[in-house]
Amino acid sequence: MSDAFKLPIPGGTPSPYEPGGGGDLRWMQLTALAEYAFAAVLLPSLQKYVLKYALTIPADPQLLHKAADGWSAISSSVSASGASMRDQHDNVSAASWQAMDRAAFGEKVDEYDTGSQTAANSAHRLALILRVLANLWTAWIYLNFTSATFTAALALSGTLGGGGWFYGQWKAQSLALSMEQRLLVLRSKVLWELFKLLVACGIAWGYDKTLADGLK
């Protein structure tokens, strides 16, 4: 399997050759969401974090690593296929076969080799992008789990015993904003997330047009 850099994930990264696997970070995401929701009940100004985080789940970096490993294996196999065909063709000596049909076959070998190298390069790029996304998403899950745990703990301790600086800020924001203002904040958050979804659609379109060269 690929020896690419992978942020450690409990449960490891499943092989693309085997069915199943993944889902080991799901509990962490759901716990973080529940903690944000709990904090938002105590301090309504935190509602926007619940919304923001909810839209990034369910995410599964293990599946991303799995797909990246798959593309990486495809890349080397396809590249080896083109190269071995070229070697086999070149190994037939001119003394054994030298004619116009050899030249015609040579063109087909060139075409196949070029096509397979293009496909292998695309697969390699996809593997790289998925690997980066998998690591970023793993970091995002860990970061939010930590942040949500602290937020929930601070909100709880603040509610029970007066709280510190963070609690003071959140409390002040919660008191300053009316229900209507909070809804406005949430609405702008939803619009912003919709915009990001549109950007993701654009990236997907570009991904299809520029990164799948030779794979279709």
Added chain:
Amino acid sequence: MALPSATPGTGGDESARIYDRGAIKRLGDALVDDTDGTSPVSHLEEAGTFPPNMRLGWGALGVIGLPLTQEHDKIVAAAERKLGDMAQSLHGHRDELYTASGNVDAAEVENMENVRRI
């Protein structure tokens, strides 16, 4: 068309010709059989066995990444078909090489008859 030149020191009538039918057939076989190392088809089939487990499904990048996962899985399906087509084309090339070798055989027989008639 230039006359086929003899290759000295290769031994025997067949290998002395510029068309070594055995070599052409062997090249065709090597595209699909693994007798002399992993063939191009086997390399492809090795790659084509796992795509069902490479699909991301709907829940790999969150709600916000749904368009990306959908697009990725479409590319996986297309690549799976493409690899199948590439393997098919290699089988096609093997058949073409067999045909080329057969054509040489037919031409040889025809030549021999012409020579005999003369």
